[in-house]
Amino acid sequence: xxxxxxxxxxxxxxxxxxxxxxxxxxxxxxxxxxxxxxxxxxxxxxxxxxxxxxxxxxxxxxxxxxxxxxxxxxxxxxxxxxxxxxxxxxxxxxxxxxxxxxxxxxxxxxxxxxxxxxxxxxxxxxxxxxxxxxxxxxxxxxxxxxxxxxxxxxxxxxxxxxxxxxxxxxxxxxxxxxxxxxxxxxxxxxxxxxxxxxxxxxxxxxxxxxxxxxxxxxxxxxxxxxxxxxxxxxxxxxxxxxxxxxxxxxxxxxxxxxxxxxxxxxxxxxxxxxxxxxxxxxxxxxxxxxxxxxxxxxxxxxxxxxxxxxxxxxxxxxxxxxxxxxxxxxxx
Amino acid sequence: xxxxxxxxxxxxxxxxxxxxxxxxxxxxxxxxxxxxxxxxxxxxxxxxxxxxxxxxxxxxxxxxxxxxxxxxxxxxxxxxxxxxxxxxxxxxxxxxxxxxxxxxxxxxxxxxxxxxxxxxxxxxxxxxxxxxxxxxxxxxxxxxxxxxxxxxxxxxxxxxxxxxxxxxxxxxxxxxxxxxxxxxxxxxxxxxxxxxxxxxxxxxxxxxxxxxxxxxxxxxxxxxxxxxxxxxxxxxxxxxxxxxxxxxxxxxxxxxxxxxxxxxxxxxxxxxxxxxxxxxxxxxxxxxxxxxxxxxxxxxxxxxxxxxxxxxxxxxxxxxxxxxxxxxxxxx
Numbered sequence: 001x002x003x004x005x006x007x008x009x010x011x012x013x014x015x016x017x018x019x020x021x022x023x024x025x026x027x028x029x030x031x032x033x034x035x036x037x038x039x040x041x042x043x044x045x046x047x048x049x050x051x052x053x054x055x056x057x058x059x060x061x062x063x064x065x066x067x068x069x070x071x072x073x074x075x076x077x078x079x080x081x082x083x084x085x086x087x088x089x090x091x092x093x094x095x096x097x098x099x100x101x102x103x104x105x106x107x108x109x110x111x112x113x114x115x116x117x118x119x120x121x122x123x124x125x126x127x128x129x130x131x132x133x134x135x136x137x138x139x140x141x142x143x144x145x146x147x148x149x150x151x152x153x154x155x156x157x158x159x160x161x162x163x164x165x166x167x168x169x170x171x172x173x174x175x176x177x178x179x180x181x182x183x184x185x186x187x188x189x190x191x192x193x194x195x196x197x198x199x200x201x202x203x204x205x206x207x208x209x210x211x212x213x214x215x216x217x218x219x220x221x222x223x224x225x226x227x228x229x230x231x232x233x234x235x236x237x238x239x240x241x242x243x244x245x246x247x248x249x250x251x252x253x254x255x256x257x258x259x260x261x262x263x264x265x266x267x268x269x270x271x272x273x274x275x276x277x278x279x280x281x282x283x284x285x286x287x288x289x290x291x292x293x294x295x296x297x298x299x300x301x302x303x304x305x306x307x308x309x310x311x312x313x314x315x316x317x318x319x320x321x322x323x324x325x326x327x328x329x330x331x332x
Numbered sequence: 333x334x335x336x337x338x339x340x341x342x343x344x345x346x347x348x349x350x351x352x353x354x355x356x357x358x359x360x361x362x363x364x365x366x367x368x369x370x371x372x373x374x375x376x377x378x379x380x381x382x383x384x385x386x387x388x389x390x391x392x393x394x395x396x397x398x399x400x401x402x403x404x405x406x407x408x409x410x411x412x413x414x415x416x417x418x419x420x421x422x423x424x425x426x427x428x429x430x431x432x433x434x435x436x437x438x439x440x441x442x443x444x445x446x447x448x449x450x451x452x453x454x455x456x457x458x459x460x461x462x463x464x465x466x467x468x469x470x471x472x473x474x475x476x477x478x479x480x481x482x483x484x485x486x487x488x489x490x491x492x493x494x495x496x497x498x499x500x501x502x503x504x505x506x507x508x509x510x511x512x513x514x515x516x517x518x519x520x521x522x523x524x525x526x527x528x529x530x531x532x533x534x535x536x537x538x539x540x541x542x543x544x545x546x547x548x549x550x551x552x553x554x555x556x557x558x559x560x561x562x563x564x565x566x567x568x569x570x571x572x573x574x575x576x577x578x579x580x581x582x583x584x585x586x587x588x589x590x591x592x593x594x595x596x597x598x599x600x601x602x603x604x605x606x607x608x609x610x611x612x613x614x615x616x617x618x619x620x621x622x623x624x625x626x627x628x629x630x631x632x633x634x635x636x637x638x639x640x641x642x643x644x645x646x647x648x649x650x651x652x653x654x655x656x657x658x659x660x661x662x663x664x
Contacts, residue, residue, distance in 0.1 A: 027481070032375075040365065049423050050460075051460040
């Protein structure tokens with residue numbers, strides 16, 4: 001049972017810890033924070049909507065809360081920045097129980113703790129329709145260390161962290177009514193934001209452009225290429241795939257398109273000069289996180305994908321787009 | 333017809349101008365801005381949901397866009413701060429036409445121009461349910477000039493800008509199926525954020541605490557009192573009421589409760605030492621905006637409302653709360 005908006009806000013407020021940089025947290029018209037000298041303030045907003053981004057019968061309230069933070073923090077990671085504060089706006093359907101709301105908040109606060117940021121404000125209201133979550137994350141980056149999408153150069157290598165397609169494979173199985181392995185459930189419901197990786201890449205000056213993979217490798221690569229004014233060459237056999245994804249792929253070779261255009265990987269895609277290959281190998285070992293060179297940047301603007309036999313490969317599926325109708329959506 | 337998320341973002345991006353402080357706008361994982369030395373960065377988030385905060389048959393898309401900005405900027409005004417950047421996340425029902433979306437954007441961009449802030453980022457997606465708008469506004473305030481809710485002192489006067497209850501009266505008429513006068517429509521659908529007033533009050537050091545009235549005078553006053561640890565005395569005949577509100581009140585005296593607990597006034601409520609009365613009168617003249625002393629702050633924590641005959645008055649209606657069921661909601 002909900003006891004009204006003010007009671008819920010008080011419950012949230014009691015749980016919110018505050019970093020010293022946040023000089024005013026929940027309880028005023030605005031939150032306030034201090035940005036250190038020679039730093040910029042970064043902001044990203046994400047919407048997560050029931051029946052568009054998640055289904056309550058496929059996930060749990062804790063995971064929804066956790067993921068709301070992680071996918072947003074992933075945008076801070078993609079700038080090589082440090083997460084600092086979080087604002088959470090939720091429209092809560094009246095059928096949600098107090099226990100469900102608390103599970104959601106458990107997920108939110110656990111993720112905030114994991115990524116070392118504070119809940120600084122937000123908004124709550126009743127929803128007449130689905131559960132709606134709007135999350136805004138703020139972070140800071142040194143002015144000369146922020147990694148944009150626009151710095152990639154012809155001749156750079158193209159790299160990606162972790163493995164691709166796991167989240168999309170999980171979604172495909174959920175859609176088919178198949179239970180998920182622990183690994184796939186984790187990859188889909190509790191994505192990791194690559195904050196340490198992003199910060200190290202930025203701090204060591206190893207990368208020329210970076211973004212996080214939320215809409216699928218090809219869709220997001222398109223953004224990086226457009227902003228940088230270059231094209232790309234991808235080598236299909238270099239795509240990093242998990243053991244579970246490879247098993248599925250051996251039975252259904254067409255699943256490779258999930259690694260190319262499946263959404264919600266939340267890995268970092270970045271470009272780096274060829275002379276950084278050694279440093280990147282060292283960094284991957286230090287962070288115990290695979291970093292894989294998947295191709296390189298070319299002149300022009302096109303993306304060419306090469307098969308192991310040297311032939312060009314064309315995926316069957318267009319990039320993930322929330323505006324397509326459900327039946328046209330291929331990579332979600 | 334929607335042409336996909338990327339096409340819509342491109343349409344928005346082309347219209348977004350950027351202030352010099354915003355060093356990175358739409359088109360990267362995050363926006364970036366520079367905060368001037370000795371300033372703090374303020375942030376506020378608001379949710380506006382169809383059938384909770386607005387109904388499409390009672391308003392128009394332009395007004396929804398305009399109001400999404402204004403109500404959020406009102407929170408920046410309440411800190412005495414300067415609005416700077418705006419992030420807009422929208423869940424768009426599939427039945428909306430491209431023309432409706434453009435009208436909504438017209439309202440957003442006109443309000444951004446009016447309040448001199450830039451669209452720096454956001455998120456768009458299809459909604460399976462109602463229209464959903466999550467808006468995040470950022471502003472800056474000099475570190476020693478930010479006005480909180482917590483600085484009010486016993487003995488301070490209590491002031492409010494503009495007039496009270498107009499928006500709630502408009503809503504009552506909409507609920508009854510009555511057409512709105514131009515004045516009431518403006519007050520309800522196109523609220524003004526009192527940015528100039530807030531900044532002048534802060535800059536001249538005239539106020540001890542301030543907030544904006546979104547949940548109704550009594551509900552919001554409660555927040556100011558709780559944060560400051562004081563009580564209040566209100567004088568009923570001092571409430572500032574518009575000519576149209578007074579006309580309605582003369583026929584239905586119980587409508588006074590709309591001025592006490594009706595939501596969405598978006599006026600500023602502030603406390604000031606008694607010696608500032610002269611300066612506040614001058615400021616009201618300079619801004620051509622009525623500022624009305626409605627009572628004072630007391631020891632204790634209670635709110636006492638006095639009628640012209642000196643008797644205590646108790647409103648029939650509890651403060652506006654989005655979590656109450658529609659029929660229990662009294663001041664919306």
